[in-house]
Amino acid sequence: MSNQYKEAIEASLNKIKKNIDRFGAQFPHTSDQEVYELNDNDNWTSGFWVGMLWQAYQYDKDEQFLSAAREKTSQMQERLSNNANLDTHDIGFLYTPSTGAKWQIEKDETAREDTVKAADRLMERYRETIGVFQAWGPPNDPEQGGRIIIDCMMNMPLLFWASEVTGDIKYKEAATNFVDMARRYLVRGDDSTYHTFYFDQKSGQPIRGATQQGYSDGSTWTRGQAWAVYGFALAYRYTKDENYLETALRTANYFIKHLPEKVIVDWDFDAPQDKDIKPDSSASAILVCGLHELLQLIEQESEEYKKIKTVLEQTMDHLINEYTTDFESQGLLDHGSYSVREGKSPDDYVIWGDYFYLEALLRLEKGFHGFWYEVV
Ligand code: GLY
Numbered sequence: 001m002s003n004q005y006k007e008a009i010e011a012s013l014n015k016i017k018k019n020i021d022r023f024g025a026q027f028p029h030t031s032d033q034e035v036y037e038l039n040d041n042d043n044w045t046s047g048f049w050v051g052m053l054w055q056a057y058q059y060d061k062d063e064q065f066l067s068a069a070r071e072k073t074s075q076m077q078e079r080l081s082n083n084a085n086l087d088t089h090d091i092g093f094l095y096t097p098s099t100g101a102k103w104q105i106e107k108d109e110t111a112r113e114d115t116v117k118a119a120d121r122l123m124e125r126y127r128e129t130i131g132v133f134q135a136w137g138p139p140n141d142p143e144q145g146g147r148i149i150i151d152c153m154m155n156m157p158l159l160f161w162a163s164e165v166t167g168d169i170k171y172k173e174a175a176t177n178f179v180d181m182a183r184r185y186l187v188r189g190d191d192s193t194y195h196t197f198y199f200d201q202k203s204g205q206p207i208r209g210a211t212q213q214g215y216s217d218g219s220t221w222t223r224g225q226a227w228a229v230y231g232f233a234l235a236y237r238y239t240k241d242e243n244y245l246e247t248a249l250r251t252a253n254y255f256i257k258h259l260p261e262k263v264i265v266d267w268d269f270d271a272p273q274d275k276d277i278k279p280d281s282s283a284s285a286i287l288v289c290g291l292h293e294l295l296q297l298i299e300q301e302s303e304e305y306k307k308i309k310t311v312l313e314q315t316m317d318h319l320i321n322e323y324t325t326d327f328e329s330q331g332l333l334d335h336g337s338y339s340v341r342e343g344k345s346p347d348d349y350v351i352w353g354d355y356f357y358l359e360a361l362l363r364l365e366k367g368f369h370g371f372w373y374e375v376v
Pocket of ligand 1: 213338
């Protein structure tokens, strides 16, 4: 097993090395016909490429990875100081794997300060009256003002971390309130998840669950379910609130119960199973990381542990053997979906799929865990 992971890591690092020149000063997002679309660091996904470079360096200490990781991190720092395209809840996705990673690996004080500044930026989206982080749109936006999304669970580690390093409890309090609201309103009674939920932004009254990227309001978008598994597991790691562990396990069990025969999931558990259905390998890669995190948190002798470990290994086998790309490819994982409902469905590479695939491999081979929490 271990050789398989090692070989998959080596193949990934080869592609990442070639991508350093291919991507240059730009940032990959999703691909079209197997060529990554690059942008000038103005999307929610920039941090993943930076995090891949830091992970590559963490694994083999190659100077080429280090200098690229430093260079891309400084572009992220520039974006932060220019406050460019940061009106989003995705600040955790942007800064945990970039400045956060640099701090964890190099103990660079400026990177630590910038990561705290990123947390401050995210706090500007906290809506105290409701106790949530507004996902999209400007403050008081009539449509988006009281709307939350499940993806935001993965932005909470930045805040939990900020409280730990600054000693200021405000970040943790806000994150805890959000996680409680997500648990109450985004997780349904059958342990599936809504992608999004609306509240009245003045009164805080819950209005309704809905979707943006899933098949329908009542369906279960697979990537959202994976964000929930991993996000609640991380919230438990930081808080030790047993409710969060229970929710992570319940959402994981829902995912496991609904796995298709081919193991790697399609974009939505409830999308019609016709010949055009799109897979989302990124949802499966995120799930592996979430399940691996859960294995660190539960009793090793339990039946639950064995079940999770089996699914994790099966999923990884399928990703490695059926979803990885050829030697010369830019992407690591094929058949990721972005937003099928919105017509953004490359069925190709998505940079977060590549990031979480590499994180999953490094978790399994080296016991690394990405940059979502710091081991001191
Ligand atoms: N909005 C983040 C995602 O597409 O998962």
